[in-house]
Amino acid sequence: MKRLVEEVGRIFGDVGLGQFQLSLTLPIERGDYLTVVDEIHGKVLCQLDDLKRKSDLDLEHAGALMPSEETPIRESLLGAARIVGYRDAQGLVKIPSIPFRPGAHVFRAEEPLIADVLGLKHHANSGAYVGLLRNHNLRVELDINQLVQRHVSVLAKTGGGKSYLLGVLIEELLRHKVTCVIIDPHGEYGSLRIPAEKNGGHDRFGVESQGFARQIQEYSPDVSLNPSAKPLTFNLRTTDPRDLLVFMGLTNVKTFLAPLKQIMENVAASNPDYTVHDLVRAAEAGEGAVAETLHERLEYVEQTKLLGPQGTSLNDLVKKGDATLINLRGVAPDVQELVVARLATTLFENRKKDKIPPLFLVLEEAHNFAPQQGSATCSRILKNIASEGRKFGLGLCAVTQRAARIDKTVLSQCNTQLILQVTNPLDLRAIAQSIEGLTPGMTEMIQSLPVGVALVTGGGYHTPLFCEVRPRATRHGGESVQIVAN
Ligand SMILES: Nc1ncnc2c1ncn2[C@@H]1O[C@H](COP(=O)(O)OP(=O)(O)O)[C@@H](O)[C@H]1O
Ligand SMILES: [Mg+2]
Structure with missing residues (x-):
């Protein structure tokens, strides 16, 4: 989209150091990039943050107008722009220290200036190509090292496109051979194996269909529901009675913990290599209502096959350069939390000892696993990873439709935010509070994206920018279910 240098208006009124007002002679959109030529520094990049049509028609006169009456109205289009800056001789982005002159010409910005000031460059080795700068043909690439070292959040309301964008991000990580573990509560990401159907509309973005079947491992605690997955099991020997109660779906710790502990100790005393089946038999021998419940719930645990003598080997689970899907579809919420807690703890411990490669842990529905209020079994380890993971090469990507409900420690530790449409006022407030450099105009724009x-903030960029997400190379797995046929 090459554009001629176009004058769009003039600066007027009081001019600040960070922003100015302009009267517009051409209609442009909020978020568009502009240029003002500074006497000392040359072309400076600016961005339209707000627009208003001003008129001399007041309420009284508008009310008195007849339905078909034409009346001469004096009106003008006013804009408010923020100054993004210019690159100095050292390559740093600076804002002029003297305000622009009132009356100065404002032009539509040319792409080379936009690319230069925003820092939009192609990085073959370290760039995750997520899309194009809105209304331009400039690639937005996120710095992969920043993503992994400084955590990411993906925020949007339901249906806002989080899973689609996350799919784009994972495709990029796989292309760059970054190891990922993806907590997939809905079993949506198996479709990363399958190339997207060609739809002809990909040209502008230059995306080729491609599947990643060879780089995807899938594990699930429930392989009967998710037959494409290998079983994810945990070592029974390292499961303490409290953890086992969670697997059993028993929350009444007071009643059940002591008797269960007793059973486990008795069984272990006679057979150190005991299985869940041995526990079932021991519970069966007990008498009374408590023993009966324990027996019934242990039978359930045996059926889930979650606990084995060995458990899934970590070296099978995490393979360098591959993505491991932890498919939790159909798994009860408390068991999901336990699986995430056990898994995240193991990943963090082994990452600290450098026994597994640096990796990116993706957490869909993060507000359920690290809630701001109440607690989940896995909250604490996730908070630890959010605050300390970067030191050990364990990056976290938290995805949520409820920015207000996710733990604030986790949210504030995410230095790259990918924000799609958000309308809930509480979620918007949480976002505005956790992100630097967001103007009121941008916060308003988030509501109608x-x-x-x-809206991309961080990721190697010094200023927030709007990005048209590129099409998927693989099939999107999160299509909404149609209840009624069209
Ligand atoms: N960048 C995009 N381009 C085209 N379609 C998209 C894009 N993002 C989302 N969609 C469509 O919007 C719908 C909702 O997206 P999804 O990612 O599943 O939402 P969320 O995970 O936020 O609930 C999907 O049907 C998807 O096909
Ligand atoms: Mg989703």
């Missing part, structure tokens, strides 16, 4: 446009 079309599907497929994301």
Whole structure:
């Protein structure tokens, strides 16, 4: 989209150091990039943050107008722009220290200036290509080292395009051979194996269909529901009675913990290599209502096959350069939490000892696993990873539709945010509070973003920018279920 240098208006009124007002002679959109030529520094990049049509028609006169009456109205289009800056001789982005002159010409910004000031460059080795700068043909690439070292959040309301964008991000990580573990509560990401159907609309983005079947491992605690997955099991020997109660779905710790502990100790005393089946038999021999419940719930645990003598080997689970899907579809919420807690703890411990490669842990529905209020079994380890993971090369990507409900420690530790449409005022407030450099105009724009446009902050960029998410190379697995046929 090459554009001629176009004058769009003039600066007027009081001019600040960070922002100015302009009267517009051409209609431009909020978020568009502009240029003002500074006497000392040359072309400076600016961005339209707000627009208003001003008129001399007041309420009284408008009310007195007849339905078909034409009346001469004096009106003008006013804009408020923020100054993004210019690159100095050292390559740093600076803002002029003297305000622009009132009356100065404002032009539509040319792409080379936009690319230079925003820092939009192609990085073959370290760039995750997530889309194009809105209304331009400039690639937005996120710095992969920053993503993994400084954590990411993906925020949007339901249906806002989080899973689609996350799919784009995972495709990029796989292309760059970054090891990922993806907590997939809905079993949506198996479709990363399958190339997207060609739809002809990919040209502008230059995305080729491609599947990643060879780089995807899938594990699930429930392989009967998720037959494409290998069983994910945990070592019974390292499961203490309290953990086992969670697997059993028993919350009444007071009643059940002591008798269960007794059973486990008795069984272990006679057979150190005991199985869940041995526990079932021991519970069966007991008498009374408590023993009966324990027996019944242990039978359930045996059926889930979650606990084995060995458990899934970590070296099978995490393979360098591959993505491991932890498919939790159909798994009860408390068991999901336990699986995440055990898994995240193991990953963190082994990452500290460098026994597994640096990796990126993706957490869908993060507000359930690290809630701001109440607690989940896995909250604590996730908070630890959010605050200390970077030191050990364990990156976290938290995905949520409820920014207000996710733990604030986790949210504030995410230095790259990918924000799609959010309308809930509480979630918007949580976002505005956790992100630096967000203008009121941007916060307003988040409420009306079309599907497929994301506000990107961090990721190697010094200023927030709007990005049209690129099409998927693989099939998107999170299509909404149609209840009634069209
Ligand atoms: N960038 C995009 N381009 C095209 N379609 C998209 C894009 N993002 C989302 N969609 C569509 O919007 C719908 C909702 O997206 P999804 O990622 O599943 O939402 P969320 O995970 O936020 O609930 C999907 O049907 C998907 O096909
Ligand atoms: Mg989703």
